Amino acid sequence: MFRTAMRNVFAHKARLLMTVLAVMLGVAFVSGTLVFTNTISSALEKSSSKGYGHVDVAVTPGYIEGGDDKVGEEAKLTDSTLEKARSVPGAASAYGVLSGYAAVADQDGKLVGNGFSTKGGNYWGTEDSRYPLKDGSAPHGKNQVALDAETAKRAGYKVGDQVRMSIDGPVLTPTVTGIFTTDDGNVTAGGSLALFDTATAQQLFQKPGAYDEIDVRAAAGTSQDQLRAALDKALGKDAVDTETGRQLADGQAKMISESMSSMKQLLLGFAAVSLFVGIFIIANTFTMLVAQRTKELALMRAVGASRRQVTRSVLLEAFVVGAVAAVTGLAVGIGIGAGMRSLMNGTGAIIPDGPLVVSGGTVVSALVVGVLITMLAAWLPGRRAAKIPPVAAMNAVHAAPTAKSLILRNTLGSLVSGVGIAAVLAATTMKGDAGQAPMALGAALLVIGVFILTPLLSRPLIAAAAPLLRAFGISGKLARLNSVRNPRRTAATASALMIGLTLITGLTVIAGSVQSAINKMAADSIKADYVVSMANGNMLSPDVRETLDKTDGITAVSGMSNAASRIDGYGEDLTGVNGKTIGKLAELPLKDGTFTVGGTKVVVDDRTAKDHGWKAGSEFTVTYEDGKKQRLSVAGVYEANEMIRGIMVDSPTLDPHMTDAVSDMQVMLKTDGGTSDAAKDKLTKALGENPAIKIQDRQDISNEVAQMFTLMLNMLYGLLAMAVIVAVLGVINTLAMSVFERQQEIGMLRAIGIDRKGIKRMVRLESLVISLFGGVLGIGLGVFFGWAAGELIGKSMATYSLILPWGRMGVFLALAAVVGILAALWPARRAARLNMLAAIKAE
Template identity: 70%
Template sequence: MFRTALRNVLAHKARLLMTVLAVMLGVAFVSGTLVFTNTLSGALENSSAKGFDQVDVAVQPKAQKARADEVAKRPELTDALLKRAASVDGAASATGVVTGFTALADKDGELIGEGFDSQGGNYWGAQDPRYPLTSGTAPKGADEIALDAETAKRAGYRVGDTVRLSVDGPVLTPKVTGIFTTNDGNVAAGGSLTLFDTATAQKLFGKTGTYDEIDVKAAAGVSQTALKSALDKALPTDKVETTTRDQLAADQAEVISASMSGLKQGLLVFAGIALFVGTFIIANTFTMLVAQRTKELALLRAVGASRRQVTRSVLIEAFVVGLVAGVSGLVAGIGIGAGLRALLGMTGAILPDGPLVVSSGTIASALAVGVVITMLAAWLPGRRAAKIPPVAAMSSVHAQATTRSLVVRNTLGSLVSAAGAGTVLAATTMQGTEARTAMGIGAVLLIIGVFILTPLLSRPLIAAAGPLMRGFGISGKLARQNSVRNPRRTAATASALMIGLTLITGMTVIAGSLQKAIEKMASDSIRADYVVSMANGNALSLDVERKLKETPGVEATSPLRNAPSRIDGDTEYLTGVTGAVIGDLVGPKVEEGRFEVGGTNVVVDKSTAGLHDWKPGSVFTVHYEDGKDQKLTVSGIYEGNDFLRGILLDTATLAPHQSDATDMQVMVKTAGGTSAAVKDGLEKALGDNPGIKVQSKKDISNEIAQFFTLLLNLLYGLLAMAVIVAVLGVVNTLAMSVFERSQEIGMLRAIGLDRRGIKRMVRLESLVISLFGGVLGIGLGIFFGWAAGELMKSGLRTYELVLPWDRIALFLALAGVVGMLAALWPARRAARLNMLGAIKSE
């Protein structure tokens, strides 16, 4: 039986090629998704990684607990602490580390490393072992910097060039004195690193005389643990904490893993989808394959083979096919993963750099899908064929699916679909993690239920296309009948396309609705013409608002200035604004009282007021960061949102209690409204700063839209593979269907249907099946998009369902194109069949 199985594999080369192709496509889909997701995940992990070659023990500020009437202050790592750490027994050296945001412009004035952290730091002494110089010298003074080699190469900078950069607002124009190498993962992933001398870095980052961290290197023969013990004895452990290099690396790995878990889970969903779609194609192919060989298998039974031997021969064939297809699919998948990353880059998606990652898990998954899934897919049809009596099989009297089996399938499908739809609807009334979990479970159940019901649904939906098909004459009528002749095959063929379009449509509906909600929120909340902020969300220098006030055409400005405080024993952040004009610059919905800010009068968002049980007229005591207290009165309560929330008070009231004030944003109203000329004037007033964004309400919405566009491009790229697999799955199904119906096609030719009619029949059959899958997918996608939107309404008041009919029509047209393309080769093959040879075929 083993030799028979191998001969069967090799005897039908065309059939073997079609089967291997189907399995290879499923494997390539899975492995391509895994390669792409692992590559993206690895690059993002690398961007967060930091090397610890030059540190054995790190000294960091210790988190402090504050009294109910105090604001917790971060202990400072001073020069005195640095000297004490360096003089500890067992310490070879100690390095003070200072870091902060540094926006570096390229030669065209654009921010380098857009989409990633643009970092700055300090170069320690004349030779910093952390950053080996490849050319030039260490920076000295405020007018000199050193650049990492990757950034210098990308921007075309060399030693001696003058660059433009910004830390918190004002534009600086230092000279590049050195180029260095670094193992900083942020640089490897497309970011930039700019180094100043220590004194300059401390001044620019607002840390004069202090450090963010002190890295201590152990002397020869001294262990990390021994050095840590010595430091713990010498330093005030109530203010600082020490961590060994090994623990730093472990903590970093844990933080990166936690930060990447959401992304990995999301990307693994697509790998699961890949497996799901690939399994459909493989199972469908083997079902047809075994059906074609029913007589052959029956003959083996007739000459003495047992049912178990027949089933085993099918499984051996599946193993050989799965192994060959698994290896070739893995290779193809690696190419797909690499191509997908390049394709997304061409669409404008900003992705981190990094090597292509082909993990052992990807290889194991590819081979598992190729071998295990193929054997599982072949087992059921092989077992079913082995159970058919030999005489009945050779006489072609064996039955298709029984009425009872169809009733069982339809009942099961109805129950699973109802459970899925019910769970999704119930999830829309829940909140938090519970709601998302229920939504995910319900979606999976509903998709599986619809898949089980697809044979039942195919008849009425395809019958609805009957009037259109009549316009194509006898070819259209035959195509409609062929597409419902074997509902299970039609279902399996259409399901791959259905799943892809369900996800594409659902995500498009959600993204469009969110974008509309954010645009409405911006227009309702912001009356200012422009909002000025740092490119990375960091704080702005107070010089920014001063320069904007002095700009011709500016009528009013107000900062949004954050400050920590303690209220009723809890930490609350205050937002300082210019009380006299804030009402002209923002327009939140006032729930109670009046929107009045000035003196000791403040306005509070509804959520914060609810936590403290405040009403208009309520008086509360605030404990500022300088230790002083003040009584404030609530004049009004407004509805907060992502643009404006918290306690708003006048900057004149807040400023005396701040030692180092900075603004998060500055809102600007101009006499000329919004225009390209006005925006250009504001940017020029700020020195065309690469680190500062000047945005209108439309710009803010567009920026958020770019985020959604990136996500959609990522999803479209991943799901494009599902569509490609669906296309080739339809090709495979039609080709095997043509092979099965060779005799029938020969008879049609003999009674007068010409080659053009045969081609039209096969093409229309493919078109109908593809549109059937498209209609199901789009319908499910709209339902899931609506359900997900119901979850978001509680946290986004302006959310409303938006159905992008233009894109939905495009998706349906895409399904039709898929069907037409998939039919090209099978239709040509059917039309070229020899009439007499086809009639004589069995």
């Protein structure tokens, strides 16, 4: 039986090639994902551990809990804390560390770095071993700065140049006095780092006399744990939090691992889709191979082979095919992993240097996945072949499925589909995250149920194409008949394409609907001509609001600042606004009372009002950040949305109680001439042509949202393209083996007068019909899942409504047609070139 199985593998090399390719692509995706994520994780972990090499213990501010009548606050690390840390027994040195946002512009005025990782900090001087100087000297005074070497290289700066930069709004133009090297993981990953002297950094980052962290080095003979214990005792556990350098490195490694885990799970999810699609191709291939060898297997049974031996021989073939595909896929996957790292480096997301990591787990996973998937898909055809009685098999090349088996399949498919639909519909009635798991389960069951029912669905749906196929004469009629001749084979082929298009359509429907909801939200809630904010989402400097207040041509300005408070014993964020102008800049539908903000009168969103049991006229006591209390009254209750919500307090009432400098999340404004290029240019110049500040009108906000969704969809389309490629291989495989199977029939058609063009047309139309059948099923399921997911999203987004992207769905259907046409090229050519006399004589 072993020799027979190996002979069959080598006898059907061409037919098994598509199966090998399908498995290989899936395995390559899995192994490439593991290699890529392991390589990046390893490089980042090593880089971060180097970054903590200068720290034995890090001291950070503790948090002082607030009571019912007091707002909690972060403790401060001052010069006094720094001196205490330096004098602790076992401490060799201590440095106060500051960090914040520092946007650096290149020579063309464009932002350098990746937004969130454009950082700034303080430089302690030449004894600062964290940032050894490569060129120049340490910065001194507010007009001097040091840049990391990578940023200086990318932006084209050298010692002595003036650099345009921003901390939180105003433009600075300090001189570059030094260029340093660093192992900081954010910098090596493509960010930027600008360092000032400590006094300047404290002023710029609005932390006068304070530090974000104190890094302490241990003296010789003192362990990190001993130093930490001494610091806890000297500084007080309640006032500070301490961590050893080893703990920091381990925590950073864990954080990197968790962040890479999300990416790994996403990529492996798409690999699983490709492998799932590949199962249909493998099962189809082995079903046809077994059908073509029915007489041979029957003869083996007649001469003494048992059912188990027949099944094992088929599984052995699958094992060989899977092993070859797995090894090849692993090699290709290693190349994909290396290519993905190079691609990320090419896009500016610089990855720290490090070796390509091919772990034992990656190798084992690739081999296990490739072999198991292939053998699993081949098991059912092998079992089915073993159950055919020898006498029946010798009398017929293909044993037609019995009525009982068809009834059983259709009943099972209906039950599974029904349960899936019920679970999805039940999930749409749930709130929050509770509906996600039932919906995912229901979606999986429905897809499986539809696959089981696909042979039943194929006849009526393909019959609907009959009027169109008649236009192609006898070729069209034969194509339709061939498409429904073997419903199981047609179903397996179409289902592979169906799964890919289901995911693509569903994601497109959801993304388009959410984007439309956000656009509507922006249009409905913002009446301002422009919204000014930081590019990285940080707080704006107070200077921005003051500058805009003084700019000619601006008729209304309101900042939006955040402040912590306590109300009824619970923490609540307050939003400071200009009570006189906010009504002109924001459109918030009132549910109760009037939109009046000023003095002690505030407006509250409906969700907060419901939580506290407030309505128009209600009064409450607020405890501000500085500990002072005030009685406020609710003038009105407005409808919250994802862009604007919270308790709005007049800025003159709130600002005096803020413990730090007043900073706005954004500033909204109206101009006397409305939106125009000239107005935007005027605002840009008024704010010093700052690379860190965004000035957006409603269309810009809409375009930013659209760009985000377009980028996300393009990434998902690229990942799902793997499943579509596997589906194409499935169509080619099915048609090629179908042509081989029907050699005699094709020879007879040629003999009675159908020319080669007619044969080609017949095979192409058959492929087109099968692909469109899969496309229609996939788009239909995708729309259903998109609607169901939208029902969950709509519960938390009032402006959400289902938007069907008819144009894109038409493109997806056309894509299915193109897949059918391209997949048929080789099988159609092969069918047309058959020698009619040899084909008629073929078994």
